[in-house]
Amino acid sequence: MTDTPDILVIGGGNAALCAAIEAAEAGARVLILEAAPKPYRGGNSRHTRNFRCMHDGPLSVLVDAYEEEEYVADLMKVTGGKTDENLARLAIRSSQDCLPWMEAHGVRFQPSLSGTLSLARTNAFFMGGGKSLVNAYYRTVEALGVEVRYEAHVMHLELDGDRIARVDFDHEGQSHSLSPRAVVVASGGFQADRDWLARAWGPAAKNFLIRGTPYNRGVVLADLLDQGVASVGDPTQCHAVAIDGRAPLYDGGIVTRLDCVPFSIVVNKEGERFYDEGEDVWPKRYAIWGRLVAAQPDQVGHVIIDAKSINLFMPSVFPPLKADSIEELAGMMGLPAQKVAATVAEFNAACGDTSGFSPMELDGVTTTGLTPPKTNWARPITEPPFYGYSLKTGVTFTYLGLKVDERAQCATDRGPIRNLWAAGETMAGSILGQGYLAGFGMTIGTVFGRIAGKEAAAYANAA
């Protein structure tokens, strides 16, 4: 057993690593407890690809400027104002300093990925993706003398008045306890605990897929909330998107995305359409579709496109089903063939002039007299072969979290907990009340991870 560290960091993703780096650089002895085994270290952070960053002028790979007010406005739009503006501005303002800090600690950026040019100004992409970022940070903490323990599951934090007196964890089949001076919680949300998800959302959640790590089960979150630590965020909600129905139960990550919906019609298991597939470009709609699919019988949607559209979207990881007739395709998808054929025929009949079709923009090529309508990219599905995909709901993260202040410190209703800080997804509900802004998760984790690490080190060094 190791000596008691000054600072115990719970979790092994972006927020945890940023906290550990800052704390170790401030001279504290740090121990990281990561629940995952080494190949799966890094939580959801290993699946990420970019970081949303404010900048007053060109910065590293980021072009032009993305100023505070625009960033705040973008955030307010997606959260519908459900956000703590004070903390949000803190995260946004600090993001500008974070980018060079990340580079100095081994993260490498690249110009925005092909197919995501719209983000070239606002988001800095990690070369190699989030796992390479996580690797760079593990290299950094190792060099700083931080001890990392994998497959170490934190089970309980003993809250004694206004401080954490003890941390219990399981490692290699044994229970251990430590009493560090300060604790940083960075162990993510609870979305991988499917029973909790089902209790919160309803039984439909049993059919959801988890896009990221199976290790974010909310054990520490539940433990702290049970002891009266202040919480924030809607306990029943999660951020979910529509992904390929054949994705693995956990850890499918980015490749399970399916970008073909705008060029398709989507039917439920009864063979009926249920929403306007062409309402907006896919990146603005995939979250809505996560909820739409969740509301359908068996939480599944079926996407049908024809040969005209097969090359219009990013290739998908699972090959589509393919058939020469709609009936045959419906049969392969396990759908009522007559009904699907009728739905397609009805849709085709409602399509009008398609000469204005333009896949990259809202083209206004719409159906007439159809409910629900398809208001863009509405071309009849007529050209064999026909292709089919299925859609399921994929959960990204949960909103319920620990409430923190601008020093990332946790509290009970009696006031701040002297030696407990939280960072990353586990406190993101403090800022993201609903919705999501691409690249903001890593911003929150980096900014608050760094703050938590510094604050914890200052406390531990003073004690």
Place this chain on the structure above:
Amino acid sequence: MQMQPEFVEEARRQAEICNACRYCEGYCAVFPALQAERAFAEADLTQLANLCHNCRNCYHACQYTAPHEFDLNLPKALAELRHDSWDAFAWPGGLARGFQRSGTMIAAAFVLGFAALFLAARALPAEGEGFYAVLSHNVMVAIFAPAFLLPLASLSVSLRRYWAHVGGGRITLGHLRHAFGSAAKMRNLAGGHGDGCNFEEEDRFSQARRHAHTAVLVGFLLCFASTSSGTVLHYVFDAPAPYGFWSLPKLLGVPGGLLLGGGALWLAHLKLKADPELGAPSAWGGEMGFVLLLAFVAWSGLALWLLRDHAALPVVLALHLGGVLAFFLLMPFTKMAHGFYRLAALVRDAQRREAS
């Protein structure tokens, strides 16, 4: 000329996952080329395999490596296909597989080579100074000229096969400039970020492999230039060996030998540290044999110069020339071929970029 379907299929499976992900697109030339396709024909995959230089950046960055069910290991999939493609294109075909897969075969060829030289040295009349006292110039030419030309003929057949397979077009100066520019700077070995490969210790970035490879390449070219300058001195200026230290052959050859010999040992050392499961495990022995052969050629060449007045000179000379002979004869069937394929792949890639 058939590639093994299981290697092609595995490379295709992984390429399709990468194409849906694209996180690694900044690392090397493989990804932009990969992302230009939607479906991968065998020829596309062969070209990708020959663009990959096994830096392993994409393996360590990948969120889908084992134990994940997607089981990504692109460096390995491409290495296996790459070696398989060299086997498939080699001429005469049967020889290739053995040499690529086995260092023992290389060693055996080498032993045979120098035994033959020994016999020749005994049987044939010799006159002259230095090593020409052991083996006359004419005998050396009679042995080495074909040993040099045959492999070049063989390689050109292979490269032509490669070019036809990947559907290469007419080559312009611009394509060549691009390819040689990349190769000379080892641009790809620096990684997209300039931090180098993840070769010898998991995800740690290092320039060691790039520097070692540069030492070998520059050393080899210097040695080659040294031999060429000797040939010119011999024929044009009628100035046969031995040459003094301040002569062109020595001024090129000594640093060349040191770079080649040092670089090759360095590469062998790195290779011992690297995880064979991120390359083509079956080619490991052949690659190692080849690197050691290079080292042997370099060090025995230097020994030749140091021992020029020593009684052991005939033995060392036979060993050295045997190594050189083995090196040249095996060129089309060893890792040496990679340089030629890599250049061809870079030229092809320049054509693809131009077309897109």
